[in-house]
Amino acid sequence: MLKSGGNMRKFRVYGHEKKKDYTQGPMFGKIIWFMLPVMFTGIIQLLYNAADMVVVGNWADNADAAVAAVGACGALINLIVNLFMGLSVGAGVAVAQKIGAGDHDGVQKVVHTAILTSVFTGVAVGIFGFVMAKPLLVLMGTQEEILVEAAPYMRAYFVGIPACMVYNYAASILRSKGDSKNPLIFLTLSGLANVFLNLIFVSVFHMGAVGVGIATAVAQYIAMVMVLYHMANLDDDCKLIFKKLAIDKPALKKMMRIGLPAGLQATFFSLSNALIQSTVNTYPTVVQTGNTTAGNIEGFVYISMNACYHAALTFVGQNTGAKKYNRVLRASLICLGLVTVVGLGMSTLIYLNGAALISIYRPGQPDVVAAGMVRLSVICVTYFLCGIMDVGSGIMRGMGKSFLPMMVSLIGSCVFRIVWIMLLCPGYPASIETLYWSYPISWILTAGVHLICCAVTWIYRVRKLKREQAVLAQQPQTEEQPVEA
Numbered sequence: 001m002l003k004s005g006g007n008m009r010k011f012r013v014y015g016h017e018k019k020k021d022y023t024q025g026p027m028f029g030k031i032i033w034f035m036l037p038v039m040f041t042g043i044i045q046l047l048y049n050a051a052d053m054v055v056v057g058n059w060a061d062n063a064d065a066a067v068a069a070v071g072a073c074g075a076l077i078n079l080i081v082n083l084f085m086g087l088s089v090g091a092g093v094a095v096a097q098k099i100g101a102g103d104h105d106g107v108q109k110v111v112h113t114a115i116l117t118s119v120f121t122g123v124a125v126g127i128f129g130f131v132m133a134k135p136l137l138v139l140m141g142t143q144e145e146i147l148v149e150a151a152p153y154m155r156a157y158f159v160g161i162p163a164c165m166v167y168n169y170a171a172s173i174l175r176s177k178g179d180s181k182n183p184l185i186f187l188t189l190s191g192l193a194n195v196f197l198n199l200i201f202v203s204v205f206h207m208g209a210v211g212v213g214i215a216t217a218v219a220q221y222i223a224m225v226m227v228l229y230h231m232a233n234l235d236d237d238c239k240l241i242f243k244k245l246a247i248d249k250p251a252l253k254k255m256m257r258i259g260l261p262a263g264l265q266a267t268f269f270s271l272s273n274a275l276i277q278s279t280v281n282t283y284p285t286v287v288q289t290g291n292t293t294a295g296n297i298e299g300f301v302y303i304s305m306n307a308c309y310h311a312a313l314t315f316v317g318q319n320t321g322a323k324k325y326n327r328v329l330r331a332s333l334i335c336l337g338l339v340t341v342v343g344l345g346m347s348t349l350i351y352l353n354g355a356a357l358i359s360i361y362r363p364g365q366p367d368v369v370a371a372g373m374v375r376l377s378v379i380c381v382t383y384f385l386c387g388i389m390d391v392g393s394g395i396m397r398g399m400g401k402s403f404l405p406m407m408v409s410l411i412g413s414c415v416f417r418i419v420w421i422m423l424l425c426p427g428y429p430a431s432i433e434t435l436y437w438s439y440p441i442s443w444i445l446t447a448g449v450h451l452i453c454c455a456v457t458w459i460y461r462v463r464k465l466k467r468e469q470a471v472l473a474q475q476p477q478t479e480e481q482p483v484e485a
Contacts, residue, residue, distance in 0.1 A: 022178065022315050022331075023100055023322040031315060031334050035307040037180035041171075041187050042303030046296070054361055055198045055212065073154045076136055076277075079270035080129050081161065084121040085168055086263020088114070090255035092172035092310075093317045093397055095238070099177055100321025107237040109248040114169050114255060115228075116245045122165030129158030140274060141281045146288070152210035160217025163224035170227040170240075176314055177238050186226040194219035258397055261406035265393070268406075268414040275418060279425055279435055287432060290371025293361040297354070297372075298380050301346045305387030308339035309394040316398025325462045332395045332454065339391045343384025351380050375436055382440035389413075389443050392450030399457050405450060412446035 022030055091114035098106040133154040137147055171183040194215050201211025231240035280291050315331035350357065358372040359365075393405040420438040425431075 022318045023324055023327065027315065027327065027330055028334055031311050031331065031338070034175075034178065034180050034314065035311050035338070037184040038175065038310050039304050039307035041180070041184040042306060043300060044184070044188050044191055046299045046303055047191070051195045051198060055202045073137070073150050073157065076140060076274055077129070077154065077157060079267060079274045080132075080136075081125055081164075082266035082270050083263040084125055084165065086261070086266050087117060087121070087255055087259035088165075088169040088172040089262040089313065089397060090257070090259020090402070091117075091169055092176040093258045093313055093400070094251065094254045095173050095176040096314050096317030096398070097321035097400065099237075100318035104237045106251070108239075108244070109251040110255065111173055111231075111238050111240060112244050112246055113248045113251040114173060115166065115231075115240060116247060117252065117255070118166045118169035119162065122162030125165065126158050126161035129161060130155050133158065140278045143281065143285070146281075146285070149209040153213040156210050156213025156217055159214075160220035163217075163220040167220065167223045167227050170224075170231055173238055174227075174231070175310055176317065177236070178314070180310075182230055183227070186223050186230070189226065190219040190223035193222050258400065258402045261402035262393075262397060265406040265409045268410045272414045272417040275421055276435060276438070279421055280432075283432065286365075286367045287371045289362060289365075290358070290368045290373075291375055291432075293358050293368065294354070294372035294375035294380075296361070297350060297357050298376070298383060301343060301350060301380060301383045302386065304346055305339050305343045305384070306390065308335045308342065308387060309390045311335050311338075312391050312394035313398050316395050320399050320461070323465055325458065325465060328399065328461075329458060332391075332458075335391050335395070336388060336451075339387035340384050343387040347380050347383045351376050354380070371432075374432060378433060378436040379439050382443070385440055385443035385447055389447035389450055392447055392454055395454045396450065396457060399454075399461065401453075401457055404453055404457075408449045408453065409446055412449055413442040416442045416445060 022034075091110060094110045095107055095114075098104075098110065134147070134151040137150050137154065142150055167186075171186075174180070174183055197215035197218055198212055201207045201215055205211065207214070228240065231238065232242070234240070280288055283291075312332065312335040315335070316328050319325070319327040319331060354373050354376045355369050358369045362368040389409075393409065396402070396405045417438045420441075421435070425435040425438075
């Protein structure tokens, strides 16, 4: 029983749940076991996204246009959504730090603030995306034959954004306390529903890309219901009590301090990607289709590496809250090593089998395969650099620093890519390889600066802790004011 604010509550202390306490004991095995469900969750999600494209690529009436439409919407959807999704990162880091510090009442405040915030932002973003879908696609230079499929798909997708927002906030909270298994289960079940509905809407009712969008929206609401039901039945400080949903200003401020820069960083990346997609839209449809399919395949590498990013957020966050900076350093090095191994291993495997994988999306289309392999040969084989960049950003956020990695990413990746496009790739018939090379060069620049910032921040925190300990050691030791060893 814990006493908080004069009220007795029946929530468990995190330190008593060994699987959720990352502030003590060996770390490598815990990081691996944390990462695997996160990785499988992302891979399953991408499998369902890939199923969307496979279904339209094989059964839609205008297959090339439908596949290109889904790809054309991807960068634009991320541009609109990522700013508010970044707050979910802030919620997760805030919960992790408060768990590490043993602030049980603070965890509750963050949980209820985060869920209510996700509802408000999800509805607002959903309405905006639904109304502005076609004008924004036109602004990106989407070709007319693709626009016919892309606009209805994007509207249908944004109907499901409120549920997507709530699910991602809730999943971030669960991961912050060490539960990476249940988000995997929820996504698996909702994804199966997505695939089933895809087949019904596209192959039976011939709805094309819009059928995929509707299926995705329905699946997102299924995932939302499951994760909220699970959180409502927890017996720890992350338990969701609907009548307690309220905005706590200090909790919201902490979420925004960490999450808003993360969201802005993601938005900047999405902006640069949207500009790249706008340039790709000037190429023939076959190049756009090859780019879309290859990008979807590369997603499996990215999402696997992204598990290392989430591990860095949680492990660095909890140990920062506990002021155990030796463990912060150890967790950081482990995550950097793992993301390099995972990135290189999966990139090599996918590149060697790239032609066969692209053929699954568009069978019997050698021109699409050739166009897709051009992208894989540049981006996929260097993708581990992106993973190092993301983990560096995750380490910084886990230590409570979010503005700095945002600025580094803005300059090192986004501004750089925009300048690259303007100077070297004004549009077709410029070499598509030249456009693709903007990615790995920007990753190298940004990752290098991120790692320098991580080292400086860690040194500063260690020195600050030593100064605090020196001050405590100099104070008179009395029964009322003990000094910890």
